Amino acid sequence: MTDTDVAPAVPAGPPKAPTRTRHRAWIVTALLVVFMMINFADKSVLGLAAEEIRQDLGLSASAFGLASSAFFLLFSVSGAAVGLLADRVRPKWLLLIMTVLWSVSQAPLAVGGGLAVLIASRVLLGAAEGPAYPVAQQTTLSWFPNHRRNLPGALIVLGITLGVLVAAPVLTWLINHHGWRSAVAAVALAGVVWTLLWIPFGGEGPYATMSDNDPPAEAASDDGPGTGNGTGTTGEAQPKMPYRRILATRTWIGVTIGYFSTYWVIAFALVWLPSYLRDGLGYSSAVSTQLLMLFWGLSGILVLGQAGLTGWMMRRGITSRRARGWVGGALLLTSGVSCLSLPVAPAGAVTVVLLIGAFGLAGAMGSIAATTIMELAPADRRGGALGTMNAVVTTAGLIAPTLIGSLVDTHGAEGYQYAVLITGALLLAGGTAAVTLINPDRDARLLSV
Numbered sequence: 001m002t003d004t005d006v007a008p009a010v011p012a013g014p015p016k017a018p019t020r021t022r023h024r025a026w027i028v029t030a031l032l033v034v035f036m037m038i039n040f041a042d043k044s045v046l047g048l049a050a051e052e053i054r055q056d057l058g059l060s061a062s063a064f065g066l067a068s069s070a071f072f073l074l075f076s077v078s079g080a081a082v083g084l085l086a087d088r089v090r091p092k093w094l095l096l097i098m099t100v101l102w103s104v105s106q107a108p109l110a111v112g113g114g115l116a117v118l119i120a121s122r123v124l125l126g127a128a129e130g131p132a133y134p135v136a137q138q139t140t141l142s143w144f145p146n147h148r149r150n151l152p153g154a155l156i157v158l159g160i161t162l163g164v165l166v167a168a169p170v171l172t173w174l175i176n177h178h179g180w181r182s183a184v185a186a187v188a189l190a191g192v193v194w195t196l197l198w199i200p201f202g203g204e205g206p207y208a209t210m211s212d213n214d215p216p217a218e219a220a221s222d223d224g225p226g227t228g229n230g231t232g233t234t235g236e237a238q239p240k241m242p243y244r245r246i247l248a249t250r251t252w253i254g255v256t257i258g259y260f261s262t263y264w265v266i267a268f269a270l271v272w273l274p275s276y277l278r279d280g281l282g283y284s285s286a287v288s289t290q291l292l293m294l295f296w297g298l299s300g301i302l303v304l305g306q307a308g309l310t311g312w313m314m315r316r317g318i319t320s321r322r323a324r325g326w327v328g329g330a331l332l333l334t335s336g337v338s339c340l341s342l343p344v345a346p347a348g349a350v351t352v353v354l355l356i357g358a359f360g361l362a363g364a365m366g367s368i369a370a371t372t373i374m375e376l377a378p379a380d381r382r383g384g385a386l387g388t389m390n391a392v393v394t395t396a397g398l399i400a401p402t403l404i405g406s407l408v409d410t411h412g413a414e415g416y417q418y419a420v421l422i423t424g425a426l427l428l429a430g431g432t433a434a435v436t437l438i439n440p441d442r443d444a445r446l447l448s449v
Contacts (some may be wrong), residue, residue, distance in 0.1 A: 025205055042125060
Protein backbone atom coordinates (compact mmCIF):
# COMPACT_ATOMS: atom_id res chain seq x y z
CA MET A 1 0.00 0.00 0.00
CA THR A 2 1.45 3.38 -0.98
CA ASP A 3 1.15 6.56 0.96
CA THR A 4 -1.45 7.77 -1.55
CA ASP A 5 -3.74 4.93 -0.51
CA VAL A 6 -3.78 5.80 3.18
CA ALA A 7 -5.86 8.72 4.37
CA PRO A 8 -5.19 10.54 7.59
CA ALA A 9 -7.08 9.13 10.51
CA VAL A 10 -10.54 10.59 10.97
CA PRO A 11 -10.07 13.69 13.13
CA ALA A 12 -11.70 14.06 16.48
CA GLY A 13 -13.74 17.07 15.24
CA PRO A 14 -16.11 18.33 14.19
CA PRO A 15 -18.04 18.09 17.41
CA LYS A 16 -21.19 16.03 17.45
CA ALA A 17 -24.34 17.76 16.33
CA PRO A 18 -26.97 18.52 18.96
CA THR A 19 -29.33 15.64 19.73
CA ARG A 20 -32.31 17.41 18.14
CA THR A 21 -30.37 17.83 14.90
CA ARG A 22 -29.30 14.17 14.88
CA HIS A 23 -32.88 13.02 15.42
CA ARG A 24 -34.14 15.23 12.61
CA ALA A 25 -31.37 13.94 10.35
CA TRP A 26 -32.73 10.41 10.63
CA ILE A 27 -36.34 11.55 10.26
CA VAL A 28 -35.44 13.27 6.98
CA THR A 29 -33.45 10.22 5.88
CA ALA A 30 -36.42 7.92 6.60
CA LEU A 31 -38.76 10.18 4.61
CA LEU A 32 -36.37 10.20 1.67
CA VAL A 33 -36.06 6.40 1.78
CA VAL A 34 -39.86 6.29 1.37
CA PHE A 35 -39.53 8.93 -1.36
CA MET A 36 -37.24 6.60 -3.32
CA MET A 37 -39.55 3.65 -2.65
CA ILE A 38 -42.42 5.52 -4.32
CA ASN A 39 -40.09 6.63 -7.10
CA PHE A 40 -39.21 3.07 -8.05
CA ALA A 41 -42.70 1.74 -7.48
CA ASP A 42 -43.72 4.25 -10.18
CA LYS A 43 -41.03 2.91 -12.47
CA SER A 44 -41.80 -0.77 -11.84
CA VAL A 45 -45.49 -0.64 -12.78
CA LEU A 46 -44.84 -1.11 -16.50
CA GLY A 47 -42.50 -4.04 -15.98
CA LEU A 48 -44.88 -5.82 -13.60
CA ALA A 49 -47.88 -5.24 -15.89
CA ALA A 50 -46.02 -5.68 -19.18
CA GLU A 51 -48.09 -8.56 -20.51
CA GLU A 52 -51.41 -7.05 -19.36
CA ILE A 53 -50.61 -3.65 -20.90
CA ARG A 54 -49.45 -5.18 -24.20
CA GLN A 55 -52.59 -7.29 -24.45
CA ASP A 56 -54.95 -4.49 -23.39
CA LEU A 57 -53.46 -1.92 -25.77
CA GLY A 58 -52.38 -4.36 -28.51
CA LEU A 59 -48.67 -3.46 -28.41
CA SER A 60 -45.71 -5.28 -29.93
CA ALA A 61 -42.52 -5.73 -27.91
CA SER A 62 -40.91 -2.83 -29.80
CA ALA A 63 -43.90 -0.54 -29.18
CA PHE A 64 -43.92 -1.44 -25.49
CA GLY A 65 -40.16 -0.85 -25.30
CA LEU A 66 -40.69 2.55 -26.93
CA ALA A 67 -43.37 3.43 -24.38
CA SER A 68 -41.03 2.37 -21.58
CA SER A 69 -38.17 4.40 -23.01
CA ALA A 70 -40.45 7.45 -23.30
CA PHE A 71 -40.13 7.70 -19.53
CA PHE A 72 -36.49 8.68 -20.06
CA LEU A 73 -37.06 11.16 -22.90
CA LEU A 74 -36.82 14.18 -20.56
CA PHE A 75 -35.49 12.27 -17.56
CA SER A 76 -31.83 13.14 -18.11
CA VAL A 77 -32.44 16.72 -19.20
CA SER A 78 -34.58 17.51 -16.16
CA GLY A 79 -32.08 15.72 -13.92
CA ALA A 80 -29.28 18.03 -15.04
CA ALA A 81 -31.40 21.20 -15.01
CA VAL A 82 -32.89 20.63 -11.55
CA GLY A 83 -29.51 19.48 -10.23
CA LEU A 84 -28.06 22.87 -11.17
CA LEU A 85 -31.14 24.55 -9.72
CA ALA A 86 -30.61 22.68 -6.44
CA ASP A 87 -27.49 24.79 -5.86
CA ARG A 88 -29.72 27.90 -5.84
CA VAL A 89 -33.18 26.77 -4.66
CA ARG A 90 -33.90 24.85 -1.46
CA PRO A 91 -34.04 21.11 -2.24
CA LYS A 92 -36.96 20.79 0.20
CA TRP A 93 -39.28 22.57 -2.22
CA LEU A 94 -37.83 20.88 -5.30
CA LEU A 95 -38.58 17.47 -3.79
CA LEU A 96 -42.12 18.56 -2.92
CA ILE A 97 -42.83 19.81 -6.46
CA MET A 98 -41.44 16.60 -7.96
CA THR A 99 -43.71 14.37 -5.92
CA VAL A 100 -46.83 16.41 -6.73
CA LEU A 101 -46.00 16.10 -10.43
CA TRP A 102 -45.57 12.32 -10.08
CA SER A 103 -49.16 11.98 -8.94
CA VAL A 104 -50.56 14.47 -11.46
CA SER A 105 -48.80 12.77 -14.39
CA GLN A 106 -50.26 9.35 -13.58
CA ALA A 107 -53.85 10.41 -12.90
CA PRO A 108 -55.00 10.39 -16.60
CA LEU A 109 -53.51 6.92 -17.19
CA ALA A 110 -55.21 5.56 -14.08
CA VAL A 111 -58.57 6.67 -15.49
CA GLY A 112 -58.22 5.52 -19.11
CA GLY A 113 -56.51 6.13 -22.45
CA GLY A 114 -54.43 4.18 -24.94
CA LEU A 115 -50.86 4.28 -26.22
CA ALA A 116 -50.79 8.08 -26.63
CA VAL A 117 -51.87 8.65 -23.01
CA LEU A 118 -49.42 5.99 -21.84
CA ILE A 119 -46.51 7.70 -23.61
CA ALA A 120 -47.53 11.21 -22.50
CA SER A 121 -47.92 10.04 -18.90
CA ARG A 122 -44.52 8.37 -18.90
CA VAL A 123 -42.78 11.38 -20.47
CA LEU A 124 -44.15 13.75 -17.81
CA LEU A 125 -43.47 11.26 -15.02
CA GLY A 126 -39.90 10.82 -16.25
CA ALA A 127 -39.33 14.58 -16.35
CA ALA A 128 -40.57 14.84 -12.75
CA GLU A 129 -38.55 11.86 -11.52
CA GLY A 130 -35.30 12.64 -13.35
CA PRO A 131 -33.83 14.77 -10.52
CA ALA A 132 -35.21 12.60 -7.70
CA TYR A 133 -32.15 10.52 -6.85
CA PRO A 134 -29.44 13.23 -6.91
CA VAL A 135 -31.57 15.77 -5.01
CA ALA A 136 -32.59 13.12 -2.46
CA GLN A 137 -28.94 12.17 -1.91
CA GLN A 138 -27.86 15.81 -1.72
CA THR A 139 -30.52 16.53 0.90
CA THR A 140 -29.86 13.41 2.96
CA LEU A 141 -26.08 13.71 2.96
CA SER A 142 -26.28 17.39 3.94
CA TRP A 143 -27.08 16.11 7.46
CA PHE A 144 -23.85 14.09 7.86
CA PRO A 145 -20.06 14.66 7.65
CA ASN A 146 -18.11 12.79 4.97
CA HIS A 147 -16.99 9.81 7.07
CA ARG A 148 -20.60 9.26 8.27
CA ARG A 149 -22.31 9.45 4.88
CA ASN A 150 -21.96 5.84 3.76
CA LEU A 151 -24.93 4.49 5.74
CA PRO A 152 -27.47 7.24 4.95
CA GLY A 153 -26.35 7.23 1.30
CA ALA A 154 -26.83 3.47 1.20
CA LEU A 155 -30.26 3.77 2.81
CA ILE A 156 -31.41 6.03 -0.04
CA VAL A 157 -30.30 3.34 -2.49
CA LEU A 158 -32.02 0.77 -0.28
CA GLY A 159 -35.22 2.74 -0.87
CA ILE A 160 -34.95 1.65 -4.50
CA THR A 161 -34.80 -1.99 -3.45
CA LEU A 162 -37.58 -1.64 -0.90
CA GLY A 163 -39.73 0.12 -3.47
CA VAL A 164 -39.46 -2.84 -5.80
CA LEU A 165 -39.84 -5.40 -3.01
CA VAL A 166 -43.01 -3.77 -1.71
CA ALA A 167 -44.31 -2.94 -5.17
CA ALA A 168 -43.84 -6.42 -6.64
CA PRO A 169 -46.36 -8.30 -4.46
CA VAL A 170 -48.74 -5.38 -3.80
CA LEU A 171 -48.92 -4.10 -7.36
CA THR A 172 -49.03 -7.62 -8.80
CA TRP A 173 -52.05 -8.35 -6.59
CA LEU A 174 -53.75 -5.15 -7.74
CA ILE A 175 -52.99 -5.93 -11.38
CA ASN A 176 -54.37 -9.47 -11.10
CA HIS A 177 -57.52 -8.54 -9.16
CA HIS A 178 -58.35 -5.00 -10.27
CA GLY A 179 -56.45 -4.40 -13.51
CA TRP A 180 -53.19 -2.64 -14.26
CA ARG A 181 -54.73 0.86 -14.07
CA SER A 182 -55.49 0.32 -10.37
CA ALA A 183 -51.76 -0.15 -9.76
CA VAL A 184 -51.07 3.20 -11.46
CA ALA A 185 -53.69 4.84 -9.23
CA ALA A 186 -52.14 3.31 -6.10
CA VAL A 187 -48.64 4.71 -6.72
CA ALA A 188 -50.13 8.13 -7.58
CA LEU A 189 -51.98 8.16 -4.25
CA ALA A 190 -48.79 7.19 -2.39
CA GLY A 191 -47.14 10.32 -3.78
CA VAL A 192 -49.91 12.51 -2.40
CA VAL A 193 -49.57 11.02 1.08
CA TRP A 194 -45.80 11.56 1.06
CA THR A 195 -46.11 15.25 0.22
CA LEU A 196 -48.35 15.77 3.25
CA LEU A 197 -45.60 14.36 5.49
CA TRP A 198 -42.70 16.16 3.79
CA ILE A 199 -44.12 19.68 4.25
CA PRO A 200 -43.76 19.72 8.07
CA PHE A 201 -40.78 17.38 8.47
CA GLY A 202 -38.55 17.84 5.42
CA GLY A 203 -35.52 20.11 5.07
CA GLU A 204 -31.77 20.40 4.55
CA GLY A 205 -29.08 19.75 7.14
CA PRO A 206 -26.16 21.72 8.61
CA TYR A 207 -23.70 20.54 5.95
CA ALA A 208 -25.80 21.90 3.06
CA THR A 209 -23.66 25.03 2.79
CA MET A 210 -20.72 24.10 5.01
CA SER A 211 -17.55 22.16 4.48
CA ASP A 212 -17.18 18.85 6.26
CA ASN A 213 -14.69 20.25 8.77
CA ASP A 214 -16.88 23.06 10.03
CA PRO A 215 -18.81 22.55 13.28
CA PRO A 216 -22.39 21.56 12.51
CA ALA A 217 -25.16 23.96 13.37
CA GLU A 218 -28.82 23.47 14.04
CA ALA A 219 -31.03 22.49 11.15
CA ALA A 220 -31.91 25.16 8.65
CA SER A 221 -34.97 27.23 9.30
CA ASP A 222 -37.85 27.42 6.86
CA ASP A 223 -36.37 30.65 5.52
CA GLY A 224 -33.46 28.81 3.93
CA PRO A 225 -30.58 26.41 4.53
CA GLY A 226 -28.08 29.09 5.42
CA THR A 227 -26.11 31.94 3.97
CA GLY A 228 -22.66 30.45 3.75
CA ASN A 229 -20.62 30.72 0.58
CA GLY A 230 -20.21 26.99 0.10
CA THR A 231 -16.79 26.84 1.66
CA GLY A 232 -17.85 26.78 5.28
CA THR A 233 -16.80 30.35 5.96
CA THR A 234 -18.92 33.42 6.42
CA GLY A 235 -16.46 36.09 5.35
CA GLU A 236 -15.88 37.55 1.91
CA ALA A 237 -17.47 35.39 -0.79
CA GLN A 238 -15.03 33.29 -2.78
CA PRO A 239 -15.21 32.92 -6.59
CA LYS A 240 -17.49 30.11 -7.69
CA MET A 241 -15.70 27.06 -9.07
CA PRO A 242 -16.69 26.36 -12.69
CA TYR A 243 -18.65 23.13 -13.05
CA ARG A 244 -16.44 22.14 -15.98
CA ARG A 245 -13.47 21.71 -13.65
CA ILE A 246 -15.37 19.20 -11.53
CA LEU A 247 -16.76 17.33 -14.56
CA ALA A 248 -13.26 17.06 -16.05
CA THR A 249 -11.79 15.21 -13.06
CA ARG A 250 -10.94 11.55 -13.43
CA THR A 251 -13.06 10.80 -10.38
CA TRP A 252 -16.23 12.34 -11.83
CA ILE A 253 -15.64 10.56 -15.14
CA GLY A 254 -14.92 7.21 -13.46
CA VAL A 255 -17.95 7.45 -11.16
CA THR A 256 -20.19 8.36 -14.09
CA ILE A 257 -19.04 5.45 -16.27
CA GLY A 258 -19.41 3.00 -13.40
CA TYR A 259 -22.85 4.29 -12.41
CA PHE A 260 -23.97 4.24 -16.07
CA SER A 261 -23.41 0.48 -16.19
CA THR A 262 -25.38 0.12 -12.95
CA TYR A 263 -28.29 2.12 -14.30
CA TRP A 264 -28.33 -0.02 -17.45
CA VAL A 265 -28.84 -3.04 -15.20
CA ILE A 266 -31.61 -1.21 -13.29
CA ALA A 267 -33.43 -0.29 -16.53
CA PHE A 268 -33.11 -3.88 -17.78
CA ALA A 269 -34.40 -5.25 -14.47
CA LEU A 270 -37.34 -2.88 -14.16
CA VAL A 271 -38.68 -3.21 -17.71
CA TRP A 272 -37.57 -6.56 -19.13
CA LEU A 273 -36.33 -8.82 -16.34
CA PRO A 274 -39.82 -10.22 -15.53
CA SER A 275 -40.32 -11.08 -19.22
CA TYR A 276 -36.77 -12.48 -19.49
CA LEU A 277 -37.39 -14.81 -16.57
CA ARG A 278 -40.67 -16.03 -18.08
CA ASP A 279 -39.99 -16.05 -21.82
CA GLY A 280 -36.22 -16.30 -21.96
CA LEU A 281 -35.58 -18.76 -19.15
CA GLY A 282 -38.97 -20.48 -18.91
CA TYR A 283 -39.87 -19.71 -15.29
CA SER A 284 -43.54 -19.46 -14.31
CA SER A 285 -45.02 -16.09 -13.32
CA ALA A 286 -45.06 -17.11 -9.65
CA VAL A 287 -41.43 -18.26 -9.68
CA SER A 288 -40.40 -15.16 -11.64
CA THR A 289 -41.94 -12.91 -8.99
CA GLN A 290 -40.14 -14.83 -6.24
CA LEU A 291 -36.83 -14.53 -8.08
CA LEU A 292 -37.36 -10.81 -8.60
CA MET A 293 -37.90 -10.34 -4.88
CA LEU A 294 -34.81 -12.43 -4.17
CA PHE A 295 -32.65 -10.33 -6.52
CA TRP A 296 -33.80 -7.02 -5.11
CA GLY A 297 -33.66 -8.25 -1.52
CA LEU A 298 -30.08 -9.45 -1.82
CA SER A 299 -29.18 -6.25 -3.62
CA GLY A 300 -30.46 -4.26 -0.63
CA ILE A 301 -28.46 -6.37 1.81
CA LEU A 302 -25.38 -5.89 -0.34
CA VAL A 303 -25.84 -2.12 -0.43
CA LEU A 304 -25.90 -2.02 3.38
CA GLY A 305 -22.92 -4.38 3.55
CA GLN A 306 -20.95 -2.16 1.18
CA ALA A 307 -21.79 0.88 3.31
CA GLY A 308 -20.57 -0.88 6.44
CA LEU A 309 -17.36 -2.06 4.77
CA THR A 310 -16.61 1.33 3.22
CA GLY A 311 -17.31 3.18 6.46
CA TRP A 312 -15.10 0.74 8.39
CA MET A 313 -12.25 1.22 5.90
CA MET A 314 -12.48 5.02 5.94
CA ARG A 315 -12.55 5.20 9.73
CA ARG A 316 -9.29 3.24 9.71
CA GLY A 317 -7.54 5.64 7.38
CA ILE A 318 -8.10 3.95 4.02
CA THR A 319 -8.76 6.53 1.29
CA SER A 320 -11.91 6.74 -0.79
CA ARG A 321 -9.92 5.50 -3.76
CA ARG A 322 -9.91 2.03 -2.22
CA ALA A 323 -12.86 2.22 0.15
CA ARG A 324 -15.24 3.49 -2.54
CA GLY A 325 -13.65 3.16 -5.97
CA TRP A 326 -12.08 -0.28 -5.58
CA VAL A 327 -15.00 -1.79 -3.67
CA GLY A 328 -17.54 -0.50 -6.20
CA GLY A 329 -15.38 -1.52 -9.13
CA ALA A 330 -14.94 -5.05 -7.81
CA LEU A 331 -18.72 -5.46 -7.50
CA LEU A 332 -19.27 -4.22 -11.05
CA LEU A 333 -16.59 -6.54 -12.45
CA THR A 334 -18.10 -9.53 -10.64
CA SER A 335 -21.54 -8.58 -11.96
CA GLY A 336 -20.16 -8.31 -15.49
CA VAL A 337 -18.55 -11.74 -15.36
CA SER A 338 -21.84 -13.21 -14.11
CA CYS A 339 -23.71 -11.66 -17.05
CA LEU A 340 -21.26 -12.96 -19.62
CA SER A 341 -21.48 -16.45 -18.08
CA LEU A 342 -25.29 -16.65 -18.12
CA PRO A 343 -25.82 -17.66 -21.78
CA VAL A 344 -23.56 -20.71 -21.43
CA ALA A 345 -24.53 -21.73 -17.89
CA PRO A 346 -26.44 -24.99 -17.30
CA ALA A 347 -30.05 -24.56 -16.22
CA GLY A 348 -30.82 -24.85 -12.53
CA ALA A 349 -29.03 -23.58 -9.46
CA VAL A 350 -26.05 -22.26 -11.42
CA THR A 351 -28.32 -20.04 -13.48
CA VAL A 352 -29.99 -18.64 -10.36
CA VAL A 353 -26.61 -17.87 -8.77
CA LEU A 354 -25.41 -16.10 -11.92
CA LEU A 355 -28.67 -14.16 -12.18
CA ILE A 356 -28.22 -12.97 -8.61
CA GLY A 357 -24.65 -11.95 -9.38
CA ALA A 358 -25.58 -10.25 -12.64
CA PHE A 359 -28.56 -8.25 -11.37
CA GLY A 360 -27.90 -8.06 -7.62
CA LEU A 361 -24.30 -6.91 -7.23
CA ALA A 362 -24.18 -3.76 -9.32
CA GLY A 363 -26.67 -1.70 -7.28
CA ALA A 364 -24.19 -0.59 -4.60
CA MET A 365 -22.48 1.67 -7.14
CA GLY A 366 -25.37 4.14 -6.85
CA SER A 367 -24.54 4.86 -3.21
CA ILE A 368 -20.81 4.98 -3.93
CA ALA A 369 -21.35 7.45 -6.77
CA ALA A 370 -23.35 9.88 -4.62
CA THR A 371 -21.03 9.85 -1.61
CA THR A 372 -17.95 10.18 -3.84
CA ILE A 373 -19.31 13.24 -5.66
CA MET A 374 -20.34 14.80 -2.33
CA GLU A 375 -16.74 14.33 -1.17
CA LEU A 376 -15.26 15.69 -4.40
CA ALA A 377 -17.38 18.78 -5.10
CA PRO A 378 -17.49 22.02 -3.10
CA ALA A 379 -20.69 22.48 -1.10
CA ASP A 380 -22.13 25.06 -3.50
CA ARG A 381 -21.51 22.84 -6.53
CA ARG A 382 -22.78 19.48 -5.27
CA GLY A 383 -26.26 19.75 -6.75
CA GLY A 384 -24.95 20.48 -10.22
CA ALA A 385 -22.23 17.82 -10.05
CA LEU A 386 -24.70 15.17 -8.86
CA GLY A 387 -27.44 16.24 -11.28
CA THR A 388 -25.17 16.27 -14.31
CA MET A 389 -23.79 12.86 -13.41
CA ASN A 390 -27.32 11.54 -13.05
CA ALA A 391 -28.32 13.08 -16.39
CA VAL A 392 -25.53 11.26 -18.20
CA VAL A 393 -26.09 8.01 -16.33
CA THR A 394 -29.83 7.83 -16.87
CA THR A 395 -29.51 7.92 -20.65
CA ALA A 396 -29.04 4.18 -20.08
CA GLY A 397 -32.73 4.08 -19.17
CA LEU A 398 -33.59 5.66 -22.52
CA ILE A 399 -31.47 3.28 -24.56
CA ALA A 400 -31.78 -0.09 -22.80
CA PRO A 401 -35.56 -0.76 -22.95
CA THR A 402 -35.82 0.15 -26.65
CA LEU A 403 -32.72 -1.81 -27.61
CA ILE A 404 -33.81 -4.91 -25.70
CA GLY A 405 -37.33 -4.70 -27.16
CA SER A 406 -35.85 -4.52 -30.65
CA LEU A 407 -33.62 -7.52 -29.96
CA VAL A 408 -36.61 -9.54 -28.72
CA ASP A 409 -38.71 -8.63 -31.77
CA THR A 410 -35.84 -9.53 -34.10
CA HIS A 411 -34.50 -12.68 -32.45
CA GLY A 412 -37.33 -13.88 -30.21
CA ALA A 413 -36.35 -15.33 -26.84
CA GLU A 414 -32.71 -15.47 -28.00
CA GLY A 415 -32.74 -11.67 -28.04
CA TYR A 416 -32.58 -11.71 -24.27
CA GLN A 417 -29.24 -13.53 -24.43
CA TYR A 418 -27.79 -10.81 -26.65
CA ALA A 419 -29.09 -8.21 -24.19
CA VAL A 420 -27.38 -10.00 -21.30
CA LEU A 421 -24.06 -10.10 -23.18
CA ILE A 422 -24.23 -6.37 -23.95
CA THR A 423 -25.00 -5.71 -20.27
CA GLY A 424 -22.01 -7.80 -19.20
CA ALA A 425 -19.65 -5.86 -21.46
CA LEU A 426 -20.91 -2.54 -20.09
CA LEU A 427 -20.44 -3.74 -16.51
CA LEU A 428 -16.84 -4.74 -17.20
CA ALA A 429 -16.18 -1.29 -18.66
CA GLY A 430 -17.83 0.38 -15.65
CA GLY A 431 -15.88 -1.71 -13.15
CA THR A 432 -12.59 -0.98 -14.88
CA ALA A 433 -13.33 2.75 -14.89
CA ALA A 434 -14.22 2.71 -11.18
CA VAL A 435 -11.02 0.91 -10.18
CA THR A 436 -8.67 2.98 -12.33
CA LEU A 437 -10.15 6.48 -12.26
CA ILE A 438 -11.91 7.12 -8.93
CA ASN A 439 -9.66 8.97 -6.47
CA PRO A 440 -11.59 11.84 -4.82
CA ASP A 441 -8.81 12.71 -2.33
CA ARG A 442 -6.39 13.44 -5.17
CA ASP A 443 -8.91 15.26 -7.36
CA ALA A 444 -10.29 17.35 -4.49
CA ARG A 445 -6.73 18.56 -3.82
CA LEU A 446 -6.29 19.42 -7.51
CA LEU A 447 -9.56 21.35 -7.52
CA SER A 448 -8.45 23.37 -4.48
CA VAL A 449 -5.32 24.62 -6.26
